[in-house]
Amino acid sequence: MNENDHSEAGRPRLTAGVRSAVLPGGDEPGVTLLPEYRWLRYPLLGFLVALTIGFTAGSIAISVVNDDMDPGVAWPLGVLQAAPMIFAARWPLRAWRTAAAGMLLIVLVRHGEGFMPWPVTAILAMIVILFFVGVGCDRETTVGVGAVTIAGVFAPAVLFGTPGWFGTILAGLAALALTFGDAVGGRHSAMAELRRREEQHREDLARQxxxxxxxxxxxxxxxxxxxxxxxxxxxxxxxxxxxxxxxxxxxxxxxxxxxxxxxxxxxxxxxxxLLRSDDEGAERAPQPGLDLLDDLVSTARRSGLSVATVVTGLPRPLTVGVDLSAYRIVQESLSNASRYAPGSRVHIEIRYGTDSLRVTVTDDGARTPPAESHGGGHGLVGMRERAMMLGGDLQAGPLEAEDADARTGWSVVAELPYGDGD
CATH class of the missing domain: 1.20.5 (Single alpha-helices involved in coiled-coils or other helix-helix interfaces)
Structure with missing residues (x-):
């Protein structure tokens, strides 16, 4: 690749940025560039409205009082230069196009050797608008906006008599506002992408x-x-x-x-x-059921839990799927209680209903701080899958505390239909 190829490869990016900045309907961000939290968004929005009113009034007053401009001309030019700041947080490119047009028009209306065409309030409004452009637009568009602002607004003012040092300062301020806005927007985009990836990772873990x-x-x-x-x-x-x-x-x-x-x-x-790992063989012993519930309770008590069980209703033969699922749900519930609520009192109720078996496991909250857990935390997913496999339902969640100082317990309630084993 020769030097001409390098130069040609670099041109489309700037050209695309200028085109997106200048042409109507460019790449607007599509969202409000204010914080998501209401307690911060509304005060900032109110502050932006107050600034817009102040800058617009200041642009008009300075032009009329200090520059002896005709009020019939000062009013529309002042509104064009500063008022677009009110919607810069939603449509930054439209706000910039309007304000830039107003600044260019005032250069054409007022020109002369050593003159300062814009009121300071109009310059401040443009800096705020450029900041929002940097926050909300992609980098190519941001660079295009900076290039058009310097070449299409500040350079003509210098050509019409504005001191070069003043134009250089304004160009530096514009570049600084765009750079700072781009940095803020990039950080916001990175945080949003990180949250999206974390959510996707959690979904992938749950699916796995x-x-x-x-x-x-x-x-x-x-x-x-x-x-x-x-x-x-x-x-x-x-x-x-x-x-x-x-x-x-x-x-x-x-x-x-x-x-x-x-x-x-x-x-x-x-x-x-195919579903077994290489080191996993078929079970040689019968699959467990509720007849081994006492063994589960004994193991849980040895781990520090205080467990009580109660069986209500008339016990009846259960199908293998229901029996095994009930056992696994109790087993996982006790394991979670031992891990997250050490020392708690656990109550297990097995209720034989008319059409379904109801399994309830509750605890009254940890009595000692639980150890840090590095597990996947998907035990509830497994219990819910077992209940759904049988056409049943599982509800799990914290218990409501009687008062603010009481420990918060946890409840697991599974409804397992008997199915064809009637």
Missing amino acids: AVLEERARIARELHDVVAHHMSVIAMQAEAAPYKIPELPDAARQTFGVVRDAAREALTETRRVVG
């Missing part, structure tokens, strides 16, 4: 937790189904030997059942095997 929990549920149910399928295959194989006088048609039927059970078991193991 859901997928991991669903894979775990699938593995657990596979182990249960595999056990039952193995029983079916073995019973179908043993039936002809247990019943010697079994007709040939029945023997053939049992053979079909045996082969179908084995094939289904093989395919299930092949598919669910």
Whole structure:
């Protein structure tokens, strides 16, 4: 690439910035360039309105009193130069175009050797507008605005008689306002992008937790189904030997059942095997259920919790999915209580309803400061997935304290329909 290529490559960026700055309908930010917090936004907006009124009145008064300008000319020019500041926080490019046009017009109206064309209030209004341009517009547009302001407003004033040192100072102030605004806008954009990425990261973690929990549920149910399928295959194989006088048609039927059970078991193991990590094998022991609730409670008590359990309603046989999910929900709730509410009193209620099993686990808040946790914090996601898998519902959240000084506890309530196990 030669030098001409380098120069040509650098031109489009400045050209695009000038075009976006000058042409109507350019790249406006599309949002109000004021703080998001109301307690800060409204005072700043009021201050901006007060400045606009003061600068506009000052521009008109200075032109009439000090420069002996005709009031019929001073009024519209003063409004053009300073009043656009009122909407600079929403449409900075439009405000700049209007104010720049007003400043250029006053140069054409008033010119002469050593003259100062603009009231100081109009210059201050332009600096504020340039700051908002730097905050709200991209860098190319900001550079274009600076170039047009210096070449299209300040340079003509110097050509018409304004001292060069004064034009240089104004150009420096304009560049400083645009640079400062660009720095503030860049920091605001970086913070917004950081918040967006953090939110996306949290969503990704939650989505990953859901997928991991669903894979775990699938593995657990596979182990249960595999056990039952193995029983079916073995019973179908043993039936002809247990019943010697079994007709040939029945023997053939049992053979079909045996082969179908084995094939289904093989395919299930092949598919669910993809969900297991390399060092994770199938469970050899039966999956746990509410019959092991006492073991869970004993473990929780050894960790420092005070646990009480109550079973209401008429106990009934549960399907494997409901039994396993209820156990896991209680297990995760106790684990969370031990981690986030050490020393608390935990109450577990298992209620056998008419159509569903209701599992309630509550604690009354930590009695000692909990240790710093580095876990993923997605236990609630797993419990909710288990309840939704069964067509049920899970509600979790803090308990309302009786008074301001009381500890805040936590509650988990799961509703698990019995399903087809009636």
